[in-house]
Amino acid sequence: MAKPAPIQEAATSGTLSFQESDSTLVLRPSGRWSVESGIPSLSEVDRRLGGIRRIAFDTSSLESWDSSLLTFVTKLVELARAQGVDVDRSGLPSGVRRLIDLAEAVPERKDARRKDIDRPLIEDVGVATIKTVEETRSTLAFLGELVLAFGRFFTFRARYRAADLWLFVQEAGAKALPIVTLISFLSGVILSFVGAVQLRMFGGQIYVADLVAIGMTREMGALMTAVIMAGRTGAAFAAQLGTMKVTQEIDAFKAMGFEPMDFLVLPRVIALTAMMPLLTLYANLVGMLGGALIGIGMLDITPAAYYVETTKAITVTYVLLGLFKSLVYGAIIAFFGCLRGMTCGNSASAVGDATTSAVVSSIVVCVVANGIMAVLSYVLNI
Amino acid sequence: MMAGNGNKNGAAVITARDLTMAYGDFVVMRDLNFTVEQRDIFIIMGGSGSGKSTLLRHMIGLEEPAKGEIFYGEENFTRADEGERRRIMRRVGVLFQSGALWSSMTLSENIGLLLEANTHLNPAEIREVASLKLSLVGLKGFEDYYPSEISGGMQKRAGLARAMALDPIVLFFDEPSAGLDPISAHRLDELIVELRDSLGATIIVVTHEVASILAIGTNSIFLDAETRTITARGNPRELLARSDNPKIRAFLTRGQEPMEKQ
Numbered sequence A: 001m002a003k004p005a006p007i008q009e010a011a012t013s014g015t016l017s018f019q020e021s022d023s024t025l026v027l028r029p030s031g032r033w034s035v036e037s038g039i040p041s042l043s044e045v046d047r048r049l050g051g052i053r054r055i056a057f058d059t060s061s062l063e064s065w066d067s068s069l070l071t072f073v074t075k076l077v078e079l080a081r082a083q084g085v086d087v088d089r090s091g092l093p094s095g096v097r098r099l100i101d102l103a104e105a106v107p108e109r110k111d112a113r114r115k116d117i118d119r120p121l122i123e124d125v126g127v128a129t130i131k132t133v134e135e136t137r138s139t140l141a142f143l144g145e146l147v148l149a150f151g152r153f154f155t156f157r158a159r160y161r162a163a164d165l166w167l168f169v170q171e172a173g174a175k176a177l178p179i180v181t182l183i184s185f186l187s188g189v190i191l192s193f194v195g196a197v198q199l200r201m202f203g204g205q206i207y208v209a210d211l212v213a214i215g216m217t218r219e220m221g222a223l224m225t226a227v228i229m230a231g232r233t234g235a236a237f238a239a240q241l242g243t244m245k246v247t248q249e250i251d252a253f254k255a256m257g258f259e260p261m262d263f264l265v266l267p268r269v270i271a272l273t274a275m276m277p278l279l280t281l282y283a284n285l286v287g288m289l290g291g292a293l294i295g296i297g298m299l300d301i302t303p304a305a306y307y308v309e310t311t312k313a314i315t316v317t318y319v320l321l322g323l324f325k326s327l328v329y330g331a332i333i334a335f336f337g338c339l340r341g342m343t344c345g346n347s348a349s350a351v352g353d354a355t356t357s358a359v360v361s362s363i364v365v366c367v368v369a370n371g372i373m374a375v376l377s378y379v380l381n382i
Numbered sequence B: 001m002m003a004g005n006g007n008k009n010g011a012a013v014i015t016a017r018d019l020t021m022a023y024g025d026f027v028v029m030r031d032l033n034f035t036v037e038q039r040d041i042f043i044i045m046g047g048s049g050s051g052k053s054t055l056l057r058h059m060i061g062l063e064e065p066a067k068g069e070i071f072y073g074e075e076n077f078t079r080a081d082e083g084e085r086r087r088i089m090r091r092v093g094v095l096f097q098s099g100a101l102w103s104s105m106t107l108s109e110n111i112g113l114l115l116e117a118n119t120h121l122n123p124a125e126i127r128e129v130a131s132l133k134l135s136l137v138g139l140k141g142f143e144d145y146y147p148s149e150i151s152g153g154m155q156k157r158a159g160l161a162r163a164m165a166l167d168p169i170v171l172f173f174d175e176p177s178a179g180l181d182p183i184s185a186h187r188l189d190e191l192i193v194e195l196r197d198s199l200g201a202t203i204i205v206v207t208h209e210v211a212s213i214l215a216i217g218t219n220s221i222f223l224d225a226e227t228r229t230i231t232a233r234g235n236p237r238e239l240l241a242r243s244d245n246p247k248i249r250a251f252l253t254r255g256q257e258p259m260e261k262q
């Protein structure tokens, strides 16, 4: 009797031959059947089925077998059933028979099988469109719920833990200071270098101070902080909430009468949106320090001249514009972080996807928002 | 705070009418009808993937029925608005399959949060009540541990303590004894009976632990994944003694009386 194939045996492929007598087709698998050498196709059998009413097996020359034979026989049984042909399994090795019985013990749940294999392109387009529409709808629904939650917050009816809010304020504020310091200092240095190379050509080094001051306050301070916070805090929000979804913690909140929107989302959005302008103000200052270091150290501008030039360049409007932008960025980052977390799927990989998409969406939307605000401020002459 | 009220035995606590449950197009169970009565220990049985957890999620409002309704007493839970649902759920405790303790809070805070939100107790009293609940499940002394610092079985018990925080009159358990050692599982069974007797609570348990089903169940339904309906119902011990449904017999005898091949 044939034995299951030893694992390390070299794959000398098994073969399949046929013998027809009356209305019976005898299949004769022989040699070593192994998944490494592939599974014979059924078309050969299919072609011979005309006038056949019974399929039998002769395995006397079969040396060894594994899943390849099992798969072949299972497919064969299905084919035979579809064509109304009997399959006599008595000729199969008893191990094969038992495993096939096992595989057939629980009938397939027909509608459990995913149907999305081999779709025509047009269907793919349709499915993608529907998905986009649904995603837009769920984003808007989330926005609506968030607005309602803010309504409850401002009328003191929202229920959340003050301790949580405080924790997120620290998380999105003080704890972000080191990285914000580093990045904004370097932004100032880079701006200063870029400006110096150009301005030196016509002896206008002193205007480096203007470039750095205006660049940081109007654009770079807020934008660099936004990028940092999207990667740092937005991603953390998505991962935290997504994990809570997977571990049923969010279900527990709902089942026990807490509104997850108030309890989980609100403190995060408030904390991040409130901390962004503060971080940006700080980033502006550090950036200008970085610029000054280069201006004074390498471009031979005196500290006093650099200071005077800087104060001339900055206006309250620029600073306020930058802070307004940072407020918008903060809201965007917190929104997408929480949205992706709350709509996360139920697995570890879904948490990863939620985190990635939180960072990507928030940076993209921040840059788009920046573009819109740039046009607006040009039109409004700010 | 005693929840055992004057309702006589036999009043309907939860009723499902023509309940059909589906995820998208995938129908899990259709046209379920059953009643959970006061002081029942009501067992939801069925093979893996038959829809037990799904049914539980419908009964506590985490999923919406594709069709049909769920009533709590006389109140239509499915048609109720947010506020009414929250009021009904206020007296319902739930132990999730995975425990689902809030991981950012200590055990004591997990329980305390519910008390804080629903009672006028001061923080010291809240802590005392939380300690009491923890001691009921054998976790006295673990008040200041975070869920990640205790074992899976302990998390389950802590989840039970949280489910009991507000002296519920209805308690849901999803696989309470999964992940517990045999002695703890037995103690949990005793605790469930004790809760029913002392609080007058009605208890709904999703489980496939046959020993525990036979030990504590007073009523049951058996969800059959193949027909997608309830194929047996009643007191599990009587089902074992008298039912002639081969599937339920196989289930309750753990396959020692195999159902014949279809």
Ligand SMILES: Nc1ncnc2c1ncn2[C@@H]1O[C@H](COP(=O)(O)OP(=O)(O)OP(=O)(O)O)[C@@H](O)[C@H]1O
Pocket: B023, B026, B028, B046, B047, B048, B049, B050, B051, B052, B053, B054, B055
């Ligand atoms: N979120 C979901 N989306 C789609 N299908 C789901 C979802 N959750 C469960 N299902 C499907 O619903 C069916 C019932 O699942 P459910 O979790 O209720 O089973 P169960 O009876 O609790 O099983 P177990 O005893 O293994 O916990 C399964 O076939 C499952 O594939």
Ligand SMILES: [Mg+2]
Pocket: B052, B053, B054, B097, B174
């Ligand atoms: Mg389950």
